[in-house]
Amino acid sequence: MKTSTPRKVARSAAPLTHQHAHEIQAFGSVVPMPIALAEGTRRTSAENLNQLLADTMTLRDLYKKHHWQVSGPTFYQLHLLFDKHYGEQSELVDLIAERIMMLGGVSIAMSADVAETTLIPRPPKGREEVPVQISRLLHAHEIVLEEARAMARKAAEDGDDGTNDLLVSDVIRTNEMQVWFVAEHVVDGPLARADGEAAT
Numbered sequence: 633m634k635t636s637t638p639r640k641v642a643r644s645a646a647p648l649t650h651q652h653a654h655e656i657q658a659f660g661s662v663v664p665m666p667i668a669l670a671e672g673t674r675r676t677s678a679e680n681l682n683q684l685l686a687d688t689m690t691l692r693d694l695y696k697k698h699h700w701q702v703s704g705p706t707f708y709q710l711h712l713l714f715d716k717h718y719g720e721q722s723e724l725v726d727l728i729a730e731r732i733m734m735l736g737g738v739s740i741a742m743s744a745d746v747a748e749t750t751l752i753p754r755p756p757k758g759r760e761e762v763p764v765q766i767s768r769l770l771h772a773h774e775i776v777l778e779e780a781r782a783m784a785r786k787a788a789e790d791g792d793d794g795t796n797d798l799l800v801s802d803v804i805r806t807n808e809m810q811v812w813f814v815a816e817h818v819v820d821g822p823l824a825r826a827d828g829e830a831a832t
């Protein structure tokens with residue numbers, strides 16, 4: 633039988649690991665981008681979107697936390713609903729982050745930086761009851777909606793129609809829809825017998 637002789641590995645085939653260098657763009661800066669928008673406009677939009685991105689990433693993660701930790705008689709429907717909203721918030725995260733890059737900015741990305749930046753209060757690590765989980769989600773949605781509307785108005789004033797459209801058509805519409813689906817779970821309605829219906 634023919635035995636293969638060990639050969640030297642070509643240098644070009646060896647992975648070059650553990651490389652380090654200076655970052656190529658500082659967070660908070662904007663590079664020129666030929667999209668016919670002034671640098672000041674792109675800078676303002678990128679800054680605003682980074683705040684919104686940090687809050688959207690936090691809301692996304694709050695949905696996954698609650699998807700895992702939910703309890704009680706509505707476990708099944710909330711387990712599924714929370715994960716659906718998690719997926720929709722994940723799509724928003726990508727749209728917002730990529731819009732920041734299109735504007736010449738740098739998207740916030742890592743959880744430690746997000747935690748420092750978000751305006752959404754930090755929940756405890758442990759489990760909470762469903763009404764408390766829902767209250768946290770509704771509060772977080774309201775923070776996002778309030779800032780997204782203000783940012784949309786500013787983007788419209790500045791002529792940044794792409795950012796305005798993302799905020800109005802995607803962020804605001806999705807968040808309003810999710811608030812409706814979540815808020816209806818804390819309406820204190822009867823489960824089996826209508827109010828005022830006499831017991832027999």
Ligand SMILES: [Fe+2]
Nearest residue numbers: 699700711715
């Ligand atoms: Fe899951």
